[in-house]
Structures are given as C-alpha cells and as structure tokens.
Amino acid sequence: MGIFDSPRATILLRPEVLDSDYIPEILPHREGLMREIASTISYSLDTGRSSNVFVVGPPGAGKTVAVKYILRELSSYSPLTFQVYINCWVYRTRHSIISHLARELKIPLPRRGVAPDEAYDRIFARINTHRGAVIVLDEVDRLSRGSDEVLYDFSRLHEFLDVPVVAVSIANTEDFVYRLDLRIQSALFSRKLTFEPYTVPQLKDILKERAKLALADGTYDDNVIGLCAAVGWKRGGDARVAISCLYEAAVLAEREGAERITVDHVRRAEGRAGSSLREGLDPRYVPIVEILEEKGELTVKELYNEYTKRAGKVTLRAFRNYISELEALGVIAVKRLNVKGHVRAVRLRF
Ligand SMILES: Nc1ncnc2c1ncn2[C@@H]1O[C@H](COP(=O)(O)OP(=O)(O)OP(=O)(O)O)[C@@H](O)[C@H]1O
Ligand SMILES: [Mg+2]
Secondary structure, eight states: OOTTOOOOOSSBSOGGGGSTTOOOSOOTTOHHHHHHHHHHHHHHHHHOOOEEEEEEOOTTSSHHHHHHHHHHHHHHHOTTEEEEEEETTTSOSHHHHHHHHHHHTTOOOOTTOOOHHHHHHHHHHHHTTSSEEEEEEETGGGSOTTOHHHHHHHHTHHHHOSSOEEEEEEESOSGGGGGSOHHHHHHHSSSEEEOOOOOHHHHHHHHHHHHHHHBOTTSOOHHHHHHHHHHHHHTTSOHHHHHHHHHHHHHHHHHTTOSSOOHHHHHHHHTTTTHHHHTTOOTTTHHHHHHHHHHOSEEHHHHHHHHHHHHOOOOHHHHHHHHHHHHHHTSEEEEEOSTTSOSEEEEEOO
C-alpha cells in the first residue's frame, strides 16, 4: 500500500449518506407534513391560485430536507414548474436575491446591474413562460435587517404573474413574523406548519434508515443507535446532532481499527457531534466558537476582549448582537450571572 492510500473502510462504507446535505429516499415521521406541503403546491398548480406555506420548527427538525425532497419530486412531477431554493442566510439582501433569481432563470443581467423594477419585469416575464413557480425561502428570519422589502416584493408576486406561485418560507421561530407588514404576514405566513422536535423513538427510526445505507452490516447495534438518538434528543430533538454523533462514532471506530462501533465510541463522539452545526456559520462568528472551545465558559466582556485581539475591531454593541444570534441559533448558551443581568457568561452548547 502506498503512503497516500488509506486503508479500505470496513465500517463507514458510504460516509456521504451521513452528510448534512444528503437527501434520503425515506424521511421517517415527516410523511404527513410533506404530503401537506406537496398538496398545497399541486392544488395551486391545478387551480391556478397562488398560496403560501410557512414551515416552523427548531434546528434539526427536518425542515430543509423535507422541502428539498419535495422540490426533487416536483421536478419530475411537474417539470414545467419553475422552482428555486433560496437560503436567506446566504442571500441576505434584496439585491442578492434578485440576482440569484435572475441567474436561476437564466436571465442575463448586465454587470453594472439594473434597477430592481427592471430586473423584476424580466423575472416575471420569464416565470410566466412556466406552468407556475415554487419559491423556497429557507432561514427567512436571517435576512439582513432592512431587507424585509424583498418579502414585500414576494408578497405581491401573484399580482404580477399570470401563473400561480407558491411561497414556502422556513424559519426556526415565528417571532419575526409579527413585526412584518400585515400584508406580508397574510400573503406569505398565513398557513403555518409546525415541525416538532423529534422524540427518541423517532430519532432511532431516522438513524436506522441512515445507518443501513452508510454502515457495514453488523458494525453497530441497537445500543449504539439508541445512544445517538438520546444525544440528539438531549440537544433539542435534533436529527442533525443525532446523525453527526453516529458519523463521528463511526469515524472513531474506523480510525482505531475496531470491528464495530461501541457505546464507548459514541460517548467519546458526543462532544464532537455539534460541530456540523458550525459549518456554514457566518465567518464573523467562527472565532467566537474557537475561543469558547479553547477556554470554556467566559463572560461576554472577556470573550469580547479576546475576540477583538484575534479578529480585529468591532464595537461592543455589534458584538452583543453576534452573541444574541449565536444564542438564537442554539450554538451557545448564555447565563445571567447577576440579578440585573449585566454580567453574562457564555459557553458552547456542544
Ligand atoms: N425525518 C428525517 N429522516 C431522515 N433524515 C432526517 C429527517 N429529519 C432530519 N433529517 C436529517 O437531519 C439533518 C438536519 O435536518 P434539516 O437540515 O432538515 O433540519 P432543519 O429543520 O432544516 O434545521 P435548521 O433549522 O437548523 O436549518 C439532515 O441531515 C437531515 O437529512
Ligand atoms: Mg434548515
């Protein structure tokens, strides 16, 4: 064996199956919710009436994967329907969303840019050549502040299109909806579907399906699956954590040359299971996670001082916003250390 060849995997045969963006063929415990979303879409396409769905649920509840699954099915069920998936954390502004839509519709926009109205005219004309449109706005609560106008644009889409449009918005909570214009609320967020956190038995079913495809037969047992499910449940019924725990345990077992994954591998993997959550984190937040990984719990003030040393200057006010965002994302836990809450301690939740 050459020095660059790695030994052949004996446990983790198909690691990609445990990746967070893998879309499985079977999504246990989400069939009913997926059918509801799908029937909203097909009803709109059949009747020509536009509609909306608002999907709400905590991290790892299967929102993104369920909607992506539906889009995949839709492309064979109705190939003439235009579909677009927009992650509003990546495309955070009106401008970037318009450019993304244009790109997806293969509309050439000049480099210097065009006024939004003109871009929209071309976008509408192109969408009208389709049977309808399904527009997914994932992480819609992460749009940058002041970009609500794009939601206003979307709330009026049906007025400008001759074909039906279904807007599917996804968020962790519904708090942000209440500060939006009532018109936006009713056009985009009036039909809510809640994805509840998974229970332990549900997480076990999800893990079993994934393990069957990813791992070699006989290299794991029910205790391993059960413990990974428990880890995901403890962290808020989160399938992402459960699956990544199984992945990390398999990697450990493989690396140690073990014949099978044991409960001990899972226990040791547990601490690393959250790391996939940090992938795709806004780069400004990454140093915060790194510092907390090194130092454990710190007060906001200590963390701020360390952060500015490593990542450069930011105002304390901006930094406090980072902390709130990370808290809302479930990456860190913030504890108030004195009665008035001026002194707060921060630690990683994973
Ligand atoms: N019912 C399910 N069956 C199989 N895999 C699932 C199921 N639910 C979630 N998963 C898997 O768990 C991981 C997290 O799911 P997903 O990304 O859909 O969560 P989410 O609800 O969008 O979370 P977030 O709010 O953090 O974006 C993904 O790898 C996904 O494939
Ligand atoms: Mg998601």
